[in-house]
Amino acid sequence: MTLKLLMEVSPQELLESLAELQNHVLGYVKATSLNELFLEVIIVDKGRIFRGVSSLVDVGAGNGAGTRVVAKAFPRIKCTVLDLPQSVGQAAAAGEDNLRFVAGDMFESIPPADAVLLKNVLHDWGHDDCVKILQRCKEAVPARGAEGKVIIIDMVRGSLLGDKKIGEMEALQDMFAMCTNGVERDESEWKRIFSDAGFSDDYKIMPVLGPLSVIEIYP
Numbered sequence: 001m002t003l004k005l006l007m008e009v010s011p012q013e014l015l016e017s018l019a020e021l022q023n024h025v026l027g028y029v030k031a032t033s034l035n036e037l038f039l040e041v042i043i044v045d046k047g048r049i050f051r052g053v054s055s056l057v058d059v060g061a062g063n064g065a066g067t068r069v070v071a072k073a074f075p076r077i078k079c080t081v082l083d084l085p086q087s088v089g090q091a092a093a094a095g096e097d098n099l100r101f102v103a104g105d106m107f108e109s110i111p112p113a114d115a116v117l118l119k120n121v122l123h124d125w126g127h128d129d130c131v132k133i134l135q136r137c138k139e140a141v142p143a144r145g146a147e148g149k150v151i152i153i154d155m156v157r158g159s160l161l162g163d164k165k166i167g168e169m170e171a172l173q174d175m176f177a178m179c180t181n182g183v184e185r186d187e188s189e190w191k192r193i194f195s196d197a198g199f200s201d202d203y204k205i206m207p208v209l210g211p212l213s214v215i216e217i218y219p
């Protein structure tokens, strides 16, 4: 709505338009869970991370709602959801052609694939457990030179220092992490995990929404 139009409409009409817009946005958010919405943002903004990938295992993917977004956007990628048997359970029934569900333990073994995705998983675990999970991921992807990679979607604290809103977001996320016994890390803490798990130090951190970032690491 232009400024001129805004000045011409009555407050009542303006309120009605705002209510209509709010319903529209809320309707979309209800229809698409925040998890899926976030992955759609990543696909639009950082879709190139899936370039050249023909198979992907989404580790700790829960009911696979997020994996389904990737499977739909990239029908050529064979997607696998790996989660504990109780989480995979019913979800396994309904899938896209290029989506399968595997019950398993990420501390034991991860099915082989070009890329492994860990979205909102590592922040639930301490340093040593993250190292173990990443070691299993390293075994699952092709060796260096063959374009194997692990894609981590998680928070990188302090990547946008000085921004008040981001600072507030990080503080909120810290409180949430404390309630769930989780941990949010800065780049140096992430780097130590990658190195201890045997990954090279030429990782890439790509901020997506504030401190929420996509990190690519290579064997």
Ligand SMILES: C[S@@+](CC[C@H](N)C(=O)[O-])C[C@H]1O[C@@H](n2cnc3c(N)ncnc32)[C@H](O)[C@@H]1O
Binding pocket: 035, 059, 060, 061, 062, 063, 066, 082, 083, 084, 087, 104, 105, 106, 107, 118, 119, 120, 121, 124
């Ligand atoms: C915080 S949820 C993240 C879910 C999803 N990736 C997301 O972004 O919404 C963590 C997931 O890790 C799974 N998980 C926990 N321990 C696991 C294990 N040992 N092996 C495989 N998955 C595990 C849980 O069942 C849960 O679905």
